[in-house]
Structure formats: C-alpha cells, structure tokens
Amino acid sequence: MTATIRLRAAIYARYSTELQREASIEDQLHVCRRLIADRGWEIAEVYADKGVSGSLLLRPSFQQLQQDAGRGRFDVVVSEGLDRLSRDQEHIAAFHKRMTFLGLPIVTVAEGEISELHIGLKGTMSALFLKDLAQKTHRGLEGRVREGKSAGGKSYGYRVRREVRADGSVTTGEREIDQQQATIVERIFRAYAAGQSARTIAAALNAEGISSPDSGKGDGTWGPSTISGNWKRGTGILNNELYIGRLVWNRQTFVKDPATQKRQARLNPASAWLTEDVPHLRIIDEDLWQEVKVRQGAIRAEINPAGVLGGPNRPERARRPNYLFSGLVTCGCCGASYTLINKTRYGCAGMRNKGKAFCTNGATIRREEVETRVLSGLKERLLHPDLIAAFVEEYRRAFNEAAADASKDRDTQTRELAQVEKKIAAMLSAIEDGMYHSSMKAKMAGLEDEKTRLTRALEEAPEPPALRLHPSLSELYRERIEDLAASLQDPGLRLEASEALRGLISEIRMLPDEDEPGGHRIEISGALAGILALGEPDGRKPRLAAGAGAWSGTVVAGTGFEHCLAIARARRPRLTS
Structure with missing residues (x-):
C-alpha cells in the first residue's frame, strides 16, 4: 500500500497595534492548528509579526515566509484570515500570484482556500477598512485636540501626566x-x-x-x-x-x-x-x-x-553639487560632513554645529587644495605604465567584440543569401523540366525580393577591417589623463566629467595631521577600478572587478574601469581603428 503523504503547513499570524494585544497571536495560532489537524496536515513552520500593520510589506516574518516558500519548506500556507496576511490590495495580489506560481495553496480559517475572487473582494474590503480606520483615528485625535490634550508625541519642556479616574482607568493625553x-x-x-x-x-x-x-x-x-x-x-x-x-x-x-x-x-x-x-x-x-x-x-x-522659498517646489530647483566633491568630504574623527565654513575653506560641520563636546577637529583646509590633491592622486595612478597597457588592451577587447558582432551578422546574411539562391536555382530547374505551376510566379517574386534585400545588406555592411592600433594610442591616453583637471573646469564638459568622477568616489575622509600638506591626511574610498592598485610596488595586471581597499592620501580601489575611460574621453574625439 502507498503511504498517504501529509501536507506540510506553514502558519502565519499577525496583530497590529490597534485595540489588539500579544495574546492575539496565540488565539490565531490556536484556530490555525485546529484547521491543520482537521485536514490531516502537519505543521512545518510558524511565522508571526507582532505589533505590525497589515499595510506594511516589509514585515520580517512575512518576508521570511516568502523566502522559505521558494525553498520548498512547506506545501500550504494557513492563516486565520486573508487580512492577517496583508491589508494592501497590491501586496496581497502579489503574494497570491507568487504562491500560485510556486504551487502553494493559501487556506484561511475565515475564507477557506483563497482564489482570485477572494483577492479582489477581500483586498478591496481591507483597503476600505484601512481608509475608514484612518478617518476614525483622525476624528478621534481631533476630538482630543479640541479638549486641549495631546494628539501624540511629546514636546521638549513637557512630561506626560497620568491620573487614575474613579472607575480605575488612567487618563491619556494630559x-x-x-x-x-x-x-x-x-x-x-x-x-x-x-x-x-x-x-x-x-x-x-x-x-x-x-x-x-x-x-x-x-x-x-x-x-x-x-x-x-x-x-x-x-x-x-x-x-x-x-x-x-x-x-x-x-x-x-x-x-x-x-x-x-x-x-x-x-x-x-x-x-x-x-x-x-x-x-x-x-x-x-x-x-x-x-x-x-x-x-x-x-x-x-x-x-x-x-x-524664492515662498514659491512652490519645482524639479528645476533640485539641489545640485556646487563644487566637484560637494557632499563627499567627511570628517575622519566624527564622521560628520566637511562643509565650507566660509567661501574658501572646508571644516568639520559636527564641530561647527555641535561644538567641541561632539568633535574636537577644528582644522580647516582650502577647497582648491582638496580638489587638487585628490585629482593629482588619481592622475598619478592612472598614468602608471601598466595601466596604460591595460587601456590599450581594453580598447582592443572592445574593438574585437564589436567586430565579432558585425562579422556574425554578415555570416548569417551570407548563409541566408546562399539558401535563397539555391531555392531560385531549384525552381528554375523545375521549370526547365516542364514542371511549371502558376503559383511558382509569386514564389519566385518573393525569392527575388529576398535576394535583393540580402545583397544590399551585405554591400552596406562590408567585412570588418582587421584591428590596426594607432602607434600613438598610448600617448593619446596619457594626454587625456593629463587633461583631467582641464576637463573638469571646461563649462561644456564639466557636468559630464564631474558626474563620471563622482561616480568613482563615495567618500573623502579628512584626518587632521600637522605633518601633512594643508594640515590634513586624505583617505579616499569609492568605486575606482582595481587597476588603480597598480601604483603600489607589487602592482600587477589590473583587475576589472576588484574588491575595495584604501590608500592614505591617495585613492581606494573598487570597480568601474569604464568610468576612468569616460573621464579621459571627455576632452577628445573617440579613438578609431
């Protein structure tokens, strides 16, 4: 005899904060366990979110339930009601769709097995419930305010006053x-x-x-x-x-x-x-x-x-960085931002705004010096001989990939043209043998049109030439990197070049040090390519996807060699073969 396979059930329970208590979880689990026993299933997992609204998607246990569902840890989802799983129409519909895809039915004590009809009706009812609850809550808070009571929150300078009424209840909002x-x-x-x-x-x-x-x-x-x-x-x-x-x-x-x-x-x-x-x-x-x-x-x-502040908010008023590294410079002592404390100098905003009790770093440094030192560090590493070789190799690889795609398309079109010509020749041979049929005329016309199209396509896309590297390719790369600072100051190129450069850097940490230029040691971290590690004594062939690292006063390696090339390309036309 074949043994009966018992379905593994996952229970989900939740209670929010409105007029509910933690014991509500146990009540839900009790009725779910009874349903599972009646169906002859077994409990595989129990998930519960306490004090979390059903309108929220990012509930820890609810998210864990979905992850475990994908791992096949249970066969059916059980809950007291559909509104325990979610009160948001979009979320409950997505959850049902996901479970259906995984072949996992949803069964609730209140509704039974959930179908698309339940999702539509109950989802709408839950959404209306939330809207109605919000209106009632708002009305209740308004009544408390009209009585001069707090509607929530506590302002500095006040404390909550609790008094026991004659009926034993405790006052609120006082x-x-x-x-x-x-x-x-x-x-x-x-x-x-x-x-x-x-x-x-x-x-x-x-x-x-x-x-x-x-x-x-x-x-x-x-x-x-x-x-x-x-x-x-x-x-x-x-x-x-x-x-x-x-x-x-x-x-x-x-x-x-x-x-x-x-x-x-x-x-x-x-x-x-x-x-x-x-x-x-x-x-x-x-x-x-x-x-x-x-x-x-x-x-x-x-x-x-x-x-202007009195006007409406408009997209064109969105704040943009005023300077090259605005928003990236931080204090290495407290982590606060390094901001312009006057027109020319950076300083720790934490010390300036909160005093020396928060941060003792009172050192300042000229903005131009920070930008110059960072750009100099980048330029020095980008001009390393091995990095120049990597640039040439990157160019060769990109060219070969493009050529391979073009060659593949041309080969396909050549094969298709040969097949068309073969069909035309076969049809002409049949006609010569007296096997002509009126339908052959239309067929022959179609083949001739296809032959014309393929022939024209091959003429317009000639065979890709062999890669010929310009003898001054390395020197051109060097000139572009040398022109880095000028690219960032050119009004026509500044926006594009600075955005590319800012994409390489996530943070510039300023550490006060009297022995360093400007009284600061600079540590830079971000998504720079691992090729920047070539500036180190043991530098080897650059990695195009290296992990993060750091150099004091210079740069930090990450990923994104293409960004380096984007900055370099900002000043001159693209290289051609």
Missing part, C-alpha cells in the same frame, strides 16, 4: 510643564533673541552635557536644526507654538511612498489646521516670542531677499 526642561527652552529663546545663532546655542548646550529632545533615539546632542527647525511646518524649538500656550494640530499629512514604503510629510493648507488655546502650558511670554519671530524673519529676508 501634559504638564517639566520645569527643568522649560528652563532650557526659555534659555534658548533668550539667547537667540539676544543675537546668538542656533549653532552657537547648540554647541553651548552640548558642552554642558544637556541632553537634546531626541536623546531617546539619537546621539543625545543638540544641532542647529533641533533649535531652528522649519518655520513653515512649526518644527524646532523656536517654532513650537505650544510654548506660548497655543496647540496647533494637523499642520501636515503623512503619505506613504508606494515605491520605498517610507512616509513623506506634506504641508496642509492653513485652513485645515486646528488651533486650541492651552494657557496652562505656556512657557514663553508673548514679547520674547515676537522678538524671536522678528529675528527669524530678518534672517530669512537677508538670506533670500527675492523670497
């Missing part, structure tokens, strides 16, 4: 002033109104070891943005109207990007904002608040006299 933090808030306002910058204030707070508002999730240090924030969105210490006893809610809406699954904040029109007076939460008096607002407005007008 806040009270934290006097210690309120003193810091008032200090920030007074210092800013007195003329200190947000950067100076942040550095002073860090020097005293005062924890910032994000100390629970960040590094605990103050930064200029923590203080200045965004005046339009009401973020930052200086823009929080709660400090003057005014609770403003619904300034912005968060929308999830379907491609990245990340939330993006969108500013709501002022008409949609909800404002409630909460005088018991006032920390800053009105006069001090207005002094700060006047100074902020004056600074904005000075920085942007044309008022």
